[in-house]
Amino acid sequence: MARKLRILLGKPGLDGHDRGVKVVARALRDAGIEVIYTGLHQTPEMIVSAAIQEDVDAVGLSVLSGAHNYLFTKVMELLAEQGADDIMVFGGGIIPEDDIETLKEQGVGEIFLPGDTTDTIITWINTHITPRGDNQ
Amino acid sequence: MTQKKKGTDPSKEKKRWEEKTLTPILKKSSEQNRSFTTVSDAKIDRLYGPWDLEDFDYMTDLGFPGEYPFTRGVYPSMYRGRLWTMRQFAGFSTASDTNKRYKYLLSQGTTGLSVAFHMPTIMGVCSDDPRSSGEVGKCGVAIDTLRDMEDLFDGIPLEKVTTSMTTNAPAAILLAMYVAVAEKQGVSSDKIGGTIQNDILKEYIAQKSWIFPPRPSLRIITDLLAFAKDKVPRWNTISISGYHIREAGSTAVQELAFTLADGIGYVQAGIDAGISVDDFAPRLSFFFNAHNDFFEEVAKYRAARRMWAKIIKERFKTDNPRSQLLRFHTQTAGCSLTAQQPLNNIIRTTIQAMAAVMGGTQSLHTNSLDETLALPTENSVTVALRTQQIIAEESGIANTIDPLGGSYFVEALTNRMEKEAFDYINKIDDMGGIIAAIERGFPQLEISDAAYHYQKQLDSGEKTLVGVNKYVMDEDLPIETLVIDDEVEQEQKKRLGKVLGERNAEEVANTLGALKHAAENSENLMPRILNAVKAYATLQEMVDTLKGVFGEYRDPGYL
Numbered sequence: 001m002a003r004k005l006r007i008l009l010g011k012p013g014l015d016g017h018d019r020g021v022k023v024v025a026r027a028l029r030d031a032g033i034e035v036i037y038t039g040l041h042q043t044p045e046m047i048v049s050a051a052i053q054e055d056v057d058a059v060g061l062s063v064l065s066g067a068h069n070y071l072f073t074k075v076m077e078l079l080a081e082q083g084a085d086d087i088m089v090f091g092g093g094i095i096p097e098d099d100i101e102t103l104k105e106q107g108v109g110e111i112f113l114p115g116d117t118t119d120t121i122i123t124w125i126n127t128h129i130t131p132r133g134d135n136q
Numbered sequence: 137m138t139q140k141k142k143g144t145d146p147s148k149e150k151k152r153w154e155e156k157t158l159t160p161i162l163k164k165s166s167e168q169n170r171s172f173t174t175v176s177d178a179k180i181d182r183l184y185g186p187w188d189l190e191d192f193d194y195m196t197d198l199g200f201p202g203e204y205p206f207t208r209g210v211y212p213s214m215y216r217g218r219l220w221t222m223r224q225f226a227g228f229s230t231a232s233d234t235n236k237r238y239k240y241l242l243s244q245g246t247t248g249l250s251v252a253f254h255m256p257t258i259m260g261v262c263s264d265d266p267r268s269s270g271e272v273g274k275c276g277v278a279i280d281t282l283r284d285m286e287d288l289f290d291g292i293p294l295e296k297v298t299t300s301m302t303t304n305a306p307a308a309i310l311l312a313m314y315v316a317v318a319e320k321q322g323v324s325s326d327k328i329g330g331t332i333q334n335d336i337l338k339e340y341i342a343q344k345s346w347i348f349p350p351r352p353s354l355r356i357i358t359d360l361l362a363f364a365k366d367k368v369p370r371w372n373t374i375s376i377s378g379y380h381i382r383e384a385g386s387t388a389v390q391e392l393a394f395t396l397a398d399g400i401g402y403v404q405a406g407i408d409a410g411i412s413v414d415d416f417a418p419r420l421s422f423f424f425n426a427h428n429d430f431f432e433e434v435a436k437y438r439a440a441r442r443m444w445a446k447i448i449k450e451r452f453k454t455d456n457p458r459s460q461l462l463r464f465h466t467q468t469a470g471c472s473l474t475a476q477q478p479l480n481n482i483i484r485t486t487i488q489a490m491a492a493v494m495g496g497t498q499s500l501h502t503n504s505l506d507e508t509l510a511l512p513t514e515n516s517v518t519v520a521l522r523t524q525q526i527i528a529e530e531s532g533i534a535n536t537i538d539p540l541g542g543s544y545f546v547e548a549l550t551n552r553m554e555k556e557a558f559d560y561i562n563k564i565d566d567m568g569g570i571i572a573a574i575e576r577g578f579p580q581l582e583i584s585d586a587a588y589h590y591q592k593q594l595d596s597g598e599k600t601l602v603g604v605n606k607y608v609m610d611e612d613l614p615i616e617t618l619v620i621d622d623e624v625e626q627e628q629k630k631r632l633g634k635v636l637g638e639r640n641a642e643e644v645a646n647t648l649g650a651l652k653h654a655a656e657n658s659e660n661l662m663p664r665i666l667n668a669v670k671a672y673a674t675l676q677e678m679v680d681t682l683k684g685v686f687g688e689y690r691d692p693g694y695l
Contacts, residue, residue: 070270
């Protein structure tokens with residue numbers, strides 16, 4: 001039997017809006033996914049190092065401060081530098097349509113917006129993310 | 137004298153009505169198959185009447201506007217005397233860009249300014265720090281030194297406008313900057329008016345923009361209270377904010393309860409610091425959210441006024457009506473808006489703004505339709521402001537005071553919310569007060585439970601969100617959004633570099649040394665902060681100096 005999905009949910013940057021990420025964290029747990037939540041005010045470096053240490057299958061980033069272009073890209077760059085770009089990055093927040101296009105072109109798996117249901121997120125995860133294989 | 141006609145007892149008549157009139161109809165055609173609850177999931181009855189208000193006493197429960205317990209309003213003439221302040225929150229990019237938006241808003245009839253600072257300023261970090269990368273000017277204006285504050289208010293006479301500043305952990309520093317700008321304009325600090333949010337307790341509970349741990353944070357606040365009482369007497373020194381508690385997902389009752397519990401925490405801290413209640417309580421103001429459930433929101437504001445009056449009178453033992461009255465600013469609920477079909481947000485905002493006005497707000501910010509996507513454009517903020525102006529000048533709502541007072545439903549709901557909120561406050565008292573409750577994560581976990589519960593109701597369709605889980609359609613994004621250029625960051629770093637090159641380094645070092653000394657001893661921090669500000673010390677230099685003494689707070693990450 002495949003092991004459970006492990007997902008790290010992170011709040012990079014300085015904003016403190018964690019309602020969305022916490023709701024998502026609880027919904028994913030209820031859906032049988034293993035969730036690691038970083039807490040607030042994390043740098044991209046802290047998030048990437050936690051993702052690698054925890055051997056997660058994906059990283060979900062929540063950004064509401066407008067700094068998404070920088071922060072998403074930075075997390076992906078750092079993952080690539082560590083040879084861990086098979087860890088899928090997805091996220092959500094207050095993110096304009098044009099930026100969503102650009103971020104997806106850069107490899108972000110999906111961006112969820114206010115109003116998207118947790119079911120939508122879970123369905124997307126189950127369709128697009130698979131356990132990265134047993135590295136133990 | 138004619139004898140009063142003796143009517144039949146409505147409670148008995150209600151039973152008759154249910155049996156004879158209602159039941160036959162329900163047998164033929166039942167009620168809709170859904171739960172009749174508020175947006176906060178409080179159960180609502182089919183019909184309200186005098187049977188819901190058996191112990192109701194006009195003078196004790198309502199009284200008159202401008203008199204204890206202030207249920208019907210804090211001022212005797214309310215909007216017939218003066219409309220609420222229309223205060224649109226604004227701030228983006230550099231100080232000069234925001235200055236232009238302020239001048240535009242003033243020219244369009246806004247009556248007060250409100251500063252949105254960018255995240256680095258709110259967290260006490262300067263624009264040139266690596267932690268600020270990508271954040272500069274994005275969801276507020278960048279303020280690093282006094283120079284930025286000078287540019288922000290350039291050409292705006294500070295004795296004529298009032299300004300609200302939304303900042304908490306570094307509030308003392310930003311207020312000092314505002315005082316210094318006023319002085320440079322030749323306006324003495326006793327002439328300036330406005331509000332600084334300065335509500336750190338709700339940061340730990342909900343908004344999560346903290347710097348120092350709770351206890352030293354309260355000391356900074358009481359220093360500010362003592363300073364403002366003498367030097368800035370027209371300033372509202374704390375805007376005790378339920379807004380963010382609600383945005384974090386609380387119910388209306390939780391918003392009411394935790395906000396007033398924070399208020400109790402500040403009053404107690406002020407008293408413990410040796411300031412008399414009547415010296416600072418009149419300058420405390422409140423800030424509430426206006427969500428979609430119209431009547432629940434109106435009841436919340438009315439209950440808040442009555443509860444605060446009772447708390448100040450009974451718990452803090454003062455009969456000074458200026459200390460008892462709860463004045464409040466309202467912002468329509470950002471969290472209620474949807475990215476889907478964004479034009480619908482204008483309607484949501486209108487309903488919410490009407491609730492705020494019927495609830496007796498002193499000041500109102502209406503959100504713009506595009507705020508789930510970005511900061512508002514000039515067009516969208518104009519529609520939001522016009523919403524207020526139409527309510528004020530066309531709808532007739534502002535013609536009379538507390539128009540819903542006496543409604544069986546509204547009074548019953550007001551009573552119920554008061555009771556449930558006092559239950560929470562009692563529970564917090566039993567834990568040893570609000571700081572102890574925060575330290576064990578009580579309000580945080582209550583709110584996150586409520587947020588999750590609400591999301592599940594939306595996901596299952598038990599609660600409707602138009603355009604999101606009902607009446608959904610495929611759409612192309614029909615609106616333009618404001619884009620903050622990434623060049624702003626480079627520009628702001630250059631401006632900061634210029635200030636750093638021009639200032640007197642020795643003077644900066646001396647003023648920071650004096651600030652550290654004041655922090656280590658129990659000397660009031662405000663005069664020291666003011667000196668450092670005037671020497672163009674950066675916000676981050678001052679914050680780091682204080683961090684060295686007070687330490688830093690880290691997210692416990694409650695799930």
